[in-house]
Amino acid sequence: MCLQLIHILIVSLFTTDAVYAQQSVVKPYLPSHAQMLQAYANVNKLDSAWKKLPLNYTIRPNWQSNGKQFWYGKRVADNQSDYYFVDAEKGIKHKAFDTQKMADAIGSLTGKPIPANKFKVTQLFYDADQKQVKLKYNDAWFKCNLNDYHCEKSADTTFKSYDPSRPLQRRKYRWEGALKDSISPNKQWVAFAKSGNIYTKAVKGGAEIQFTTDGSAEKPYGEISWSPDSKHLIAYRIDPRKIKDVYYVLSAVPGTTRGQLKSHEYDQPGDEFTTYEPFLFSIDNKSKLKVGDEKLDFFGVPALHWRDGDSRYFTYEKVDRGHQRFRVIEVEAETGKTRNIIDEKTNTFIYEQRIYTRYLPKTHEIIWVTEKDGWRHTYLVNEITGDQKLITKGNWVVRDIDSVDVKKREIWFNASGKNEGEDPYFLHYYRIGFDGKNLVDLTPEKGNHAVSFSPDRKYYIDTYSEVNVAPRIVLKNTATLKTIAELEHQDLNDLLATGIKLPEVFVAKGRDGITDIWGVVYRPANMDATKSYPVIENIYAGPHDSFVPKSFSVINEMQSIAQLGFIVVQIDGMGTANRSKAFHDVCWHNIADAGFADRILWLKALAAKYEQVDITRVGIYGTSAGGQNSAGALLFHPEFYKAAVSACGCHDNRIDKQWWNEQWMGYPVGPHYDQQSNITNAGKLQGSLMLIVGEADTNVPPESTYRFVDALIKNNKDFDLLTLPGAGHTDGGPYGRQKKRDFFVRHLLNAEPPARNYAEVAVE
Structure with a gap:
């Protein structure tokens, strides 16, 4: 036993020495100025070469x-x-x-x-x-x-345009526009608003009939519509609220010597909204009935869905402000009484933009897509009884509904996470019966799929690939699912001849030690295995989607930046969409989280596997919500992130657009808005920060950045600021992207970029 123990110790000693010796060979990549100039020249050559390559990632069929x-x-x-x-x-x-x-x-x-x-x-x-x-x-x-x-x-040829990329059935917007007057379906009556009140009169002439007297210019009735049998009017008592303005100055308008002040309407979190109180008016007895006991205080007037062949009932949808309740409400036209057919409540949020409802009036059914069981799935709802039957089920996500075939009682949709052994974000296309049976995968091959159909849906074109696997484009028969022909399969020889390294898909466990976090890694073409390279993360942690590329897309900004001597990554952390509801819920009242706990663990796992990954030098950049995230990295995680470039960031969720921020941060505006603000936390800044802002940004108000700048100055913090005259919501364009690269070269590679004012170039 003693001899065995000695043997183990000796082996361990030599093994440790060997590992240490191997690790000691890897030294930080710290290029000289001349090497840096050459790297920039090589990047320009590669970018130019890539643009000339005949790469075909997809095709557009012209049927x-x-x-x-x-x-x-x-x-x-x-x-x-x-x-x-x-x-x-x-x-x-x-x-x-x-x-x-x-x-x-x-x-x-x-x-x-x-x-x-x-x-x-x-x-x-x-x-x-x-x-x-x-x-x-x-x-x-x-x-x-x-x-x-x-x-x-x-001569010109007239033709019926067909867009193969559009869903078979376009989704209708749930909130209708204003109607000032309205002809009845039987063409006998016209309804209109005058002096804030509702009137009708016969189309062929006659006296006006006044239904209301309490309307005024300040609080008018309006938004008129009719029942199918022309016996009832629906209109709303409106309490208007003017949308407030935000401002910006165009400082460099050609031909002027003064800045031009511009403004536009812009709702911010907590702003008051116009409210609508619904009423029913009877043509026969000239009566007025209040619908239910609630005002509509969020969005505008909803679309009304009348029961087929029956003007006794209609339904409308209501999303409560704060995004924690969604209802389909039935109204009885004779009494104005209401009943909830669907009533979904949550302690976190209901993603309003992904609520899907399709009304089937002939069968009195609704196809409804919801996350109420923890995953986004489809339900069949009986409009009369309110019964709900789950159609799709399992630990996977219905991403979108393409169409509903009422005759065959089938739903055509795409989803991710259904096919085992694959990236859970890969899109596949399916059809399934209303009864949840006969699920058919139209795209069983491994990869991220995009499908387009022929006009009659007898054929479809399936394009599928992975981020590092070349696209295949095939023509298939919809009925048999058999491949008719392979149309294209991208050859990568010319691309690989440039020396490019295809990106790597990397997976590591998240903060819970269970959930897989997926990302992608780009490396320099001339990477030296004996050197370690700084890491730059491209971040966009907006909760409205997921963002890591899944289809073949090796030529992009991340690949280009990597050629300067960086390992560039992109990650989807918790709080982003297209996984489970629990995965998504991390963002609730918590946008500043941005999945950083998962991102840091992912990067540490990458460094543990590859010694060329230097996580003592980590940079991060992002635009818009990503600009908020990248600046937040230096405020909330300075022990890990050392340099950040933040473009047109939403640095305080109270300054940004109402519809996006209340969706995730909730309503009313509470102290958590202030606690998570980059502006409030500006004094915590460590590391090197560069801010980019377009002075004419109409998406995120420029003052979001300027107020952050003000707070940084008041806290005596060093930072760089690039303001772009006349520019809108942007990452800075070519000039800004150049400045971003130079910034990371200085702060992560400790090198100087080209002195462009002196036309400094590499010496061949």
């Missing part, structure tokens, strides 16, 4: 009127576009025409030579025998024979 054939354009070498014809019924694909010959033919006809790489077709139609085409080039139409490329000028 012909028969619904069986389509054409699409494809980028090829030298920035030329080639065009392909596909017959879905026959499974045939071929070049639509020779691009050079067609360009020559039309150039000869117009008398202006057209280089093949300048010939771009925007519309194209085949004749019945496919021997001739009509195409549009430079706003002119031409008719061309495909056998001999003889072309003639042609």
Whole structure:
């Protein structure tokens, strides 16, 4: 036993020494100024090379009127576009025409030579025998024979536009616009508001009938609509509130010597809203009934849904301010009494923009999508009894409803997290019966999918990829799900020849030690395995979505920044959407959290796996909500983050837009708004901070940044500020992105970027 113990100690000693020796080889990457100049030059060359590569991540099918054939354009070498014809019924694909010959033919006809790489077709139609085409080039139409490329000028062609990317059924907005007068469905009556009161009169003439007398210019009745049987009017007693203005100054308008003051209406958290009190008016007995006992104090007037063939009942939707209650309310027209068909309450929030309701009037049913069981799923609601039946179920997320087939009683939708063994954010497309049976996956292949259908839905095009796996684009039969043809599969040889490193998908446990946190990693093309590199996180932690790329997208700003000598990452931490309700709820009254507890653990796990990851030098950047997050990193987590670039940040949720901030921070505005404000916490700043703001930002008021600047100055803090005259909601554009890179080079690589005022360049 003693010999074994000695042996273990010796092995342990040598193993430890070996590990130490291996780790000691890895030294911080700290480039000289000359190396830095060369790195910038290399980045510019790579960026230029990438832009010239004929990469096709997706196609746009242009379906012909028969619904069986389509054409699409494809980028090829030298920035030329080639065009392909596909017959879905026959499974045939071929070049639509020779691009050079067609360009020559039309150039000869117009008398202006057209280089093949300048010939771009925007519309194209085949004749019945496919021997001739009509195409549009430079706003002119031409008719061309495909056998001999003889072309003639042609008149405009009218065609029915079809957008293959849109859902089959467009979602209607739940809040209607104002109506000042309204003709009854039977065309017998006209209703109108006059001097703040409601009137009707017969269309063919006659005396006015006045329904109300208590309306006024200050509190008028309005927003009129009719019951289907023309026996009832619905209108609202309105208590208006003017939306307050925010201001900005354009400081550098050409041809002027003075700044120009601009303003626009802008609701902020806590602002008062116009309220609407609903009433019913009977044409037969001239009566007035109050609907229920609640005013509508949030959003505007709702859409009304009358029961099919029955003007006795209608429903409307109500979201309570604070986003903690959603109702579908039924109203009895004869009495004005109300009943809640759907009444959802939560202790956190209901995501208003993702509430989905589809009314099926003939069967008195509602398709409703909700997170009430902890995951976003679909329910079938009986409008008469209020019974609710779960259609989809499980630990996965219904992301969007494409369409509802009433005849077949099927729902077509996309979802994520359903297919085991995959990234839980990958989108797949499905259909399912109203009874929750016969779930069909239209996209079973691993990857993130995007689907578009032919006009008659007999065929669909499925494009799928992963962030580091090239896209495949296939044509499939909707009924059989069989692949008809592979249309495209991106070749990566030219891309990889540039030396680029494809991004890595990395997964680590979150703050609870259970939940997987997903992110992506970009590395320099010329990365030296014996060096450790600073990390830069691209952050956007807005709770309204998830943000880490899932489809093939290796050429982007993160990849470009990495080439300067950084490891660049993006992470979706807790508090963002598209996972469980519990995952999302972390943001409630808690936007400043921004998932940092998960992000820091993720980065530590990355560093534990790869010694080239230097988490003693971590930077972070973001725009808008990401600007709030990146500045917050230095205020609330300075022990980990050392440098931040914050563009047009919402530095105080009370200054930003009402509809976004109350959704997550709640209503009324409480002390937590102040406690989480970057402005309130400006005195905590550690590390290096750069702020970017456009002076004409109409999304997040510029004063959000300026007030943060004021607080930093009052706390005697050092920071950089870039103000962009005339710019709106932006990351700074090309100049701002350049300054951002220079900032990280200085503060994380301890190097100087090019001295551009002296036209300093790399020495070849």
